[in-house]
Amino acid sequence: MTDIEIFQRLGLALAIGLLVGLERGWHERQAREGERLAGVRTFAIVGLLGGVAAWLVPLAGGMLLAAVLLALAALLVAGYWVGLQRGGDIGITTEIALLLVFVLGAASVLGEMAPAAAAAVVLALLLSMKARLHGWVARIEKIELSAVLKLALISVVVLPIMPDRDLGPGGVLNPYELWWAVVLVAGLSFVGYAAIRLGGAERGMLLSGAFGGLASSTSTTLALARVVRVQPALAPQAAAGAVIAGSVTFLRILALTRVFQPALFAELLLPMAAMAGVGLLGAAVLHRRNAGRQDAGRGIAGIANPLELGAALSFGAVLAVILLGVHYLKLWLGSEGVFAAAALSGVTDVDALTISVSRLVGADLSVFHGAVAIFIAVSVNSVVKGGISWFAGTRGMGLRVLPIYLAAILCGGLVLALAGGGAAALI
Template sequence: MDFLIRIAVALGIGGVIGLERQYSAMKENSSGFSGVRTFSILVLLGFAGGIFYHVFSPWVYGVILLGVVILQATSYWYTATQGDRGLTTELSSVFAFILGTLVLNGLIEISLFITVILVVVLSSKFRIKTIVGKITAEELYDFIRFVVLALLIFPFLPDETFGPYQVLNFREIGWVVLLTSGLGLVGYILTKFLGANRGILVSGLVGGLVSSTAVTWVFAQKSKENPSLSSSCATAILAASSIMTIRVLIWTFIFNLALFEKLLFPVLIVFLAGLGITVYIFAKRKKELMDDQLIPLKKPLDLKSALVFGAIYSAILLLVSYANENLGERGTFISSAIAGISDIDAITISVSKLAGNQLIMQIAGISILIATISNTLVKMGIGIYAGSMELRKKLILGYGVVFGAGIIALFIIR
């Protein structure tokens, strides 16, 4: 029975890969030969080759595999002479042979996992072409710069503490720069390929990955230009602010797991309050037409801003260390409130690095919540200043709920 199950799985794998290849060939009018039957036979050949490996000799399996490779090379030569220079089907055929051998040896879960990945990659050809066709030279170069930063510069930064209070570390500062620049790059990609035409709520959520403050400014101005869009703009602003609280959890999870566990429930209260009021305003809004590009795309990889962020992170690290040592709890809270005016990420990462060492865990949690509330009040001020009268009403309601949830979160963490 086990043998029959493995045969059935092998045939299923060959059938799935062959079905995708045959459909793709028919759609492109390709002159390739591989389809459902061919791939099923290739998987069975790999299955039988595995039997020969165990019963006779590994050399027999090697000869069969070499024959498959020669067959695929011949196939590629033929299709290339017909004008089709793609190598995807030939490589998939070799994969199918190997998958058949894996199934014979009982590695069914691994074989199915590889098959799923292979089929997804094969079937995404047209989507990948569409995406690649939209990539500009600047976006490509910025992606290469990020890879160079991540693989060729960051690993060689010294991992030693230095400076006042021994809290600065080049490796940790580089890690912060890498994460923030990477987050900006991801946010840029999502914003470009999702866009506002997928819905204002998604636009706010995606924009919140980059900067909730920037989203607040952009949509507040938009509401003043066209007051009929005020409800939708309020939805985008509050959605971005809700995502900001998730960023707090992400940073604490990365830099201080113990602090993450302490903040999880209080921050979730703030997040759920923000998400709830966002959904409420979104559901109550009237149908509004949205421009396709509400969030202006800037640079894909803003290394200058990331380096500035790294400097801010270092300064806040020193500021919080000084306040905690010389001014006590009150000084730490004041410095957190001031830091939260401009940005929540830097103070969150800085406090996460100090929590449990120079900073008591509870004080660290309260500091981050104070910074979050401070940042929320600033964004409410921006929205009220730059937005329409209708937007002001929505933001007072929305941020009032978020502010109340923040106060509750402070009492819980205390």
């Protein structure tokens, strides 16, 4: 290690301490002199101490670094004890931050500089977000905490132990890929659900529609329609939110195909993007026409928590059934059988059909025919959501939603027919 590199690394150790110390100093800026456990200077010194201790490791051995860390920990314990005797704050955030700054200072010299710097930025950001994080935690309900733990269970515990081999008729059932699909869809759905819970009630129907499209555009449309049934005057805002939810579904299909079948993603990129563009443009027109009205729709109710284990298992079962159905229909009727399965699946769900077709493409189905099948499913699903807007909501909501969806279907169909495999060459 050259002298210049040593100075650079020690400088980073000092900068880490200064960054975190700046945040801690600002956080405790109202405290009188001598009441703060550590400020900018202390954090900067601790960061530099870690760097210097690590620099001396080749000369004095690793025990020096361990001894200095233990001595620092002992000082912090003593300071914490004195603070308790004085009736001070019983939190230990600053003490832990000091220890981490020392470790990051040492890592700046002994390891890669970029990860140490990134960890310091994350540390400072977490320290600065105390009020916001506590506010989020206060708004979390028990059922939502349970959902997070269930997501961790199905992704971290269950997924790795699933056998990764093809089973069943035609080898269409791969347990690992089936469960990976469950994890992916459940994760996307929970992101949308969490976004609605954290921000939807204050952002109105537009953001509720956008986030609801990640969770479930069909249930979002139904929830908005129920609101309109009670308050018909909200039909324009609800229609815009429902169309946004459907437009997000088009983009969600692209995300799923990007993961499960990149060739299919390339084929669907232009059609789905065109459909999403038409939908978002239509929603913007609806919103602009009613921009002067008071937004009485401060969020929506009726979006169920998507991470019940029963729901996850049900999706996996539906996916397996559709995989088998598509396989046998393809075997009996050829491509037309896949199209029939797509139309039936689109009545209730497009995710499972998208994943099923993605697995067939390249082996038993051409990329273009796979794209057509998914287009059929999403078209049927869009018409169903238009019907929900009309019959579960009001005629006014349906007359706003259906024309936009029909225009999106027409535009997507034209793009798919004209592109016909050319889009893949552009990717």
